[in-house]
Amino acid sequence: xxxxxxxxxxxGIEKKSFEIIEENVDKSNFDSKDWNIVRRVIHTTADFEFxxxxxLSPGAIEAGILAIxxxxxxxxxxxxAEAGINKKALKQLGCxxxxxVDDVQVLEMANREGITxxxxxxxxxxxxxxxxxYVLGNAPTAxxxxxxxxxxxxxxxxxxxxxxxxxxxxxxxxxxxSKLSVPHIITKGQKGxxxxxxxxxxxxxxxxxxxxxxxxx
Amino acid sequence: xxxxxxxxxxxGIEKKSFEIIEENVDKSNFDSKDWNIVRRVIHTTADFEFxxxxxLSPGAIEAGILAIxxxxxxxxxxxxAEAGINKKALKQLGCxxxxxVDDVQVLEMANREGITxxxxxxxxxxxxxxxxxYVLGNAPTAxxxxxxxxxxxxxxxxxxxxxxxxxxxxxxxxxxxSKLSVPHIITKGQKGxxxxxxxxxxxxxxxxxxxxxxxxx
Numbered sequence: 564x565x566x567x568x569x570x571x572x573x574x575g576i577e578k579k580s581f582e583i584i585e586e587n588v589d590k591s592n593f594d595s596k597d598w599n600i601v602r603r604v605i606h607t608t609a610d611f612e613f614x615x616x617x618x619l620s621p622g623a624i625e626a627g628i629l630a631i632x633x634x635x636x637x638x639x640x641x642x643x644a645e646a647g648i649n650k651k652a653l654k655q656l657g658c659x660x661x662x663x664v665d666d667v668q669v670l671e672m673a674n675r676e677g678i679t680x681x682x683x684x685x686x687x688x689x690x691x692x693x694x695x696x697y698v699l700g701n702a703p704t705a706x707x708x709x710x711x712x713x714x715x716x717x718x719x720x721x722x723x724x725x726x727x728x729x730x731x732x733x734x735x736x737x738x739x740x741s742k743l744s745v746p747h748i749i750t751k752g753q754k755g756x757x758x759x760x761x762x763x764x765x766x767x768x769x770x771x772x773x774x775x776x777x778x779x780x
Numbered sequence: 781x782x783x784x785x786x787x788x789x790x791x792g793i794e795k796k797s798f799e800i801i802e803e804n805v806d807k808s809n810f811d812s813k814d815w816n817i818v819r820r821v822i823h824t825t826a827d828f829e830f831x832x833x834x835x836l837s838p839g840a841i842e843a844g845i846l847a848i849x850x851x852x853x854x855x856x857x858x859x860x861a862e863a864g865i866n867k868k869a870l871k872q873l874g875c876x877x878x879x880x881v882d883d884v885q886v887l888e889m890a891n892r893e894g895i896t897x898x899x900x901x902x903x904x905x906x907x908x909x910x911x912x913x914y915v916l917g918n919a920p921t922a923x924x925x926x927x928x929x930x931x932x933x934x935x936x937x938x939x940x941x942x943x944x945x946x947x948x949x950x951x952x953x954x955x956x957x958s959k960l961s962v963p964h965i966i967t968k969g970q971k972g973x974x975x976x977x978x979x980x981x982x983x984x985x986x987x988x989x990x991x992x993x994x995x996x997x
Contacts, residue, residue, distance in 0.1 A: 570921075643978070736786070758860065
């Protein structure tokens with residue numbers, strides 16, 4: 564058997580993929596910045612349903628871009644989401660991504676208080692005021708805890724990317740988030756996950772870099 | 781605002797989630813080992829469609845469990861899939877997970893030969909005969925390259941978890957894999973991804989641990 568025939572360059576693959584998405588989803592339903600998010604999530608999942616599930620609060624993208632352009636810290640609830648965030652773009656923007664879910668202090672707190680590690684890690688993260696963006700793609704408990712801390716005045720992020728996945732609490736946690744005035748991006752219902760969380764952060768970073776390039780001529 | 785009411789223990793969440801899945805998917809359509817894979821993938825994605833998309837070749841699970849119980853190396857195409865694989869289970873089983881997609885030698889090879897880093901990393905991985913399981917959740921090009929190497933007699937893994945995602949080549953790469961006699965687990969069509977790849981490895985490891993416990997009384 565000889566060599567198989569297939570597209571072999573990453574740029575070629577992404578371009579073709581975006582074309583296919585535009586043939587299948589009417590992008591005129593979206594603001595152009597929102598479309599950058601929607602398109603990248605569909606590219607990551609091959610699941611067109613996300614065109615209907617993604618909900619962005621007014622000003623969410625602008626808040627994210629502003630925080631990123633200032634070189635903020637970004638907190639993720641899982642090592643998977645952390646791994647999926649583009650490190651080259653992070654560096655170019657002077658940003659940093661943090662995940663403390665397997666931190667020893669977090670484990671101790673979780674055991675001591677009988678809560679999930681995800682919840683404990685959010686309590687820990689809330690002590691760092693330079694964390695401006697929370698990216699929660701896995702655990703509803705992390706998002707519920709963050710909402711509690713915000714209501715208690717103990718956390719005040721610029722943007723929450725709230726896309727937990729699953730049958731137990733995920734939809735409810737995102738519904739609760741949508742009631743807050745804090746800028747947020749969610750996926751309605753049960754679907755979500757780490758790949759989607761990372762895709763949204765990457766789309767925001769690419770927009771931030773593009774704006775920077777345009778400004779600098 | 782007081783505390784929100786939600787399930788706060790990881791065990792409670794998983795148990796409830798599995799119950800909901802069993803209410804929605806007829807598990808009598810599946811062999812009990814296959815069901816462990818299907819159930820965990822749905823748990824990870826909240827997407828019932830995977831009950832129809834997952835295809836396991838005869839003996840795929842047994843081949844995977846055997847390799848894992850011997851303490852094999854597992855190769856993944858992305859840092860995300862690597863991050864999603866349960867490290868505690870890996871350690872208990874004496875297994876190791878490898879990803880070389882951002883290795884310097886891989887980057888050099890990709891640039892020199894004008895191929896994707898994913899393809900170069902598979903060529904590099906094929907030099908390690910102790911890699912018995914390939915876990916490809918992202919790049920169709922990685923899977924196409926692995927299929928080529930197998931046909932050329934340059935790779936001979938015990939199991940391939942082939943679940944690339946996307947609109948360009950993903951479905952075709954999995955279709956091509958399904959023609960091989962090498963044991964494999966795939967998701968038909970465009971859907972797949974790193975979270976699904978990791979979920980399948982984790983399900984295999986949990987079955988391996990369970991069998992070990994039963995054997996050791």
